[in-house]
Amino acid sequence: MQFRPIISAMRRNKVGAVLIAVQMAITLAILCNALFLIEQRVAWSQRPTGTDEANVVVIQNQWVGSPPDLAARLQGDLAALRSLPGVQDATSSNTYPLSGGGSTTGLSLKPDQKNATALASIYFGDEHAIAAFGLKLIAGRNFNSDEVVNKMGYTDLNPPAGIIVTRTLAEKLFPNGSAVGQSVYEESIKGQIPIVGVVDRMQVPWVGAGGWGSKFSESSLFMPFHFLSSYPTYYLVRSQPGQAAAVMQAAQKKLFDISRARVIGKALTLAAARTEAYKDDKGLVVILAVVCASLLAVTSFGIVGLTSYWVAQRRRQIGIRRALGATRNAIIQYFQTENLLIAGAGAVLGIAMAVSLNLWMVNIFAMQRLNTGYALIGAIVVLVLGQIAVLWPALRAASVPPALATRAA
């Protein structure tokens, strides 16, 4: 295929060619940044919490007023929940993964350290917590029942007998050896706190990409507390596989049977909590995908429209070419090569725009650097799109009869 005659023909349709190239460039720039963002968000929203999400039921419980016998009521509720059919185990905590709210502390290795060694989210739980969340203990031991004490609201500052940390937190605190048996200092509690166990994973309660907790999303710790408070607290009930729905029903009924002087704010599985927590992320992904699809559609219709016009404009010229011996394929190839040249220019410009758009967004927004692979994928998509879009007008051009040349314009 010869380029020179195509290029000289394009020079006569300069603006049209430039318009298509610029359109394709912007399409490419948006496309690869959007794909990149989509990929990141999907990966972010699929991170595991470390819990048995499908079978863990969360029940928010709030007592009316502050009954004096809170500790006994809590014990009673937990015993009743554990004895329900289909229940593996149950515990109570201040929060749960995917909830979006919780408490953070800084852990230090020395008592008067100026900056904390690691930030971690705090979960309260008894000796049933690991089983009730469905976590995997990978080192050390679980809490003993005699270590579990009552915590009267957040302003109660009694020190815990020990803590269980996540693997990530353990490695952050003690990169060179086992964390079990070591001690750390916490911001508000006086004295050393020994680490008694390590669980494989337990995500912090916050889920926003780039939001609070995103920098230490795998650093959590358990304190052996029963949380007694006028705040809403949470029962975590782990059902036998597949029985979450039945357990959720039965558990609420049981709790109201025990006492009606409470509010059950919400009841849902952690799997449902995940859907809710990442709803906006998923929404963003869908919106970006729809915009990308519309973008590709609009660009290709634009190519179809302008190329069709060029074909119409050159009908006589095409007829003459056909009369002079050009095959149908040669005509199709002509328009395909023309589009390839335009799209190629657009792709080069587009990659440059994509990279600079990304760099700009890295500066303005907390966005990551674009993987160059995405720019290349985008370029290929745009080139292929151009070839597909040009096919219809090219076929119309190929169907111009050679006899057209013999007629007057």
Added chain:
Amino acid sequence: MFNYYFGLAVRSLRRNIVLTVLMIAAVGVGIGASMTTLTVFRAMDNDPIPQKSRQLFAVQIDNWGPDTKSIVAGDKERFQQQLSYIDAVGLMNAKAAHSQTAMYRTGAALTPANPSLLPFQVQIRAAYTDFFPMFQTPFLLGGPWSADDDKNHADVAVITQKLNDKVFGGGNSIGKTINLDNHEYRIVGILGRWDPTPQFYDLNNDAFGEGAAVYLPFTRAIDGQMPSWGNNNCNGDIGQPGWEGRLRSECVWIQFWAELPTAADAENYRTFLNNYATEQQHLGRFHWPAHTRIRDVREWLVYQHVVSDEYRILVLVSFSFLLVCLLNAMGLMLAKIMGRAGDIGVRRALGASRRAIFGQCLIEAGVVGLAGGLLGLALTALGLMGLRSLLSEEVSRLTHFSPADITIAIVLAVVATTLAGLYPTWRAAQVQPAWQLKAQ
């Protein structure tokens, strides 16, 4: 002449229906996408109290100093957005502003009088009486509690109409009581719909969420040891255990707003705050020079980063999309106009000036823009519907079309399309009247 051009435009658009549909679709899709995101963005970026946004100020006092431990990094601009109880009370007692209120978010279980109904959770805002006039809350019945009620830590409450409907089945409930965590509060006022978006007065907690259902005197909530249900930040040392310990601690959890009607008032208040902090330094509580700030509502919204990066990116993406759509429409217009060069040549020969041709084609572009804008409006409605099903309830609250949005959509469509039509139109005006003759 406008009517003539308009008629010609419609006729010409009907003549080449495929190109016309493509152009209108391109503009419509672009407008639809950009208006969908812009509507949400505008709701987020909204001035929630336009008549007073330059007179209401959020107050910041740095009670942790430059050596804050972990929660807030050492950025001089980014310091505590809430106050400790000590400072909140200090500022309330000083009464240095025209009106002022300390406040925080809390909650309780409300037990309905009807024993067959289960207790339910209510969001509570603990505030001072100035809260209501400062933020221009609309009262349906009754009014704010009195300054004496603040002073006496009175068991009084203002509730929303929605809660009144739920608990009492509507009607005049002034003087009735509600039971919150086994404590009775006498209702003194019922608020009508009041839904500033974003909820500027407490952005730490659900900037786009639903507000409180019950308002209680701050002093009463503190007496009741009602804990903050919002953001609590402690700089390492939580202080002494227990409620009293929390009140004496440097933990921050209270929002503080001052109404300062004039620039001079604001300046005076800045001085007052500085003096207050300096005094705290002299008392030995602060070990650093005064570091305080007041920001009005608009500044506060920007400072608190109310519009998340995601939505800024989305707006950026959708407007780039609009640009692509306009380039597209521009290419098609060019094709269309060049295809009509013959007619234009004849018109020129018959006495149409360049200006006349220019006007005719530009109006045609405007008509395309108008049609595209109307299509765009329909697509925006569809897009917002889609967003409502896709996004969380909090954001879904922002997907409502205002009359201003409709105007913006139409004006944007017409102006943008006309701009895109400038080049093709200019080309049309360049068509020589002689051309057609030459071609014979």
Added chain:
Amino acid sequence: MLKMTHLSKAYRTEVVETYALRDFSIHVREGEFVAVTGPSGSGKTTFLTIAGLLEEFSGGEYQLDGANVRGLNDNQRSRLRNEKIGFIFQAFNLIADLNVQDNIDVPLRYRGFNAAERRRRIQEALGRVGLSARSRHYPAELSGGQQQRVAIARALAGSPRLLLADEPTGNLDTQMARGVLDLLEELHRDGATIVMVTHDPELAVRAQREVHIVDGQVVDLAAQPRLVAAANANT
């Protein structure tokens, strides 16, 4: 009415300068019917485009209806074209999107007449060419001869001082050509000034006077006895 003196028109490309008209002088008086003839490439069409103010000229003088048109801007030329000149093209140049009355309406709109005046003039022009019944037809629905009559009606509607016709019968068969020519003669009898460009000598003899162009210059045949030519044509 139309007076060109020592007029020249050059077309420049990067390499050469070709003169389409050189030292071209012509004078058409009010009420005349002049045929401009010449072989193809002689400069007939160039003369017409300049006479019709469609193009500018390089040198010399051109007076239209007593006014010098040299150096007028686009707006002024458009205005003059609209008010003083009626065009009759070989290919009719009707606007396909517009029906008969809207085609005739085009120059009247640019003239700025009010609706009543435009309606009156359209009716009158259509009546003149005998197409009153076809006012709502589109060009594609008319025969070639009818189309050309619409074009003539459009040219007449603005009461121009000068009618310029470019091979007005070139695209028509003999029957229709005769009808159009009869119409032109009738217009002439009613006082119109007509300049008709043609390469057809048979057509040219129907004019009062024939101006012959060769290589961009006028060879005036006015001195030759027209009667003889006319007699020949009639036989």
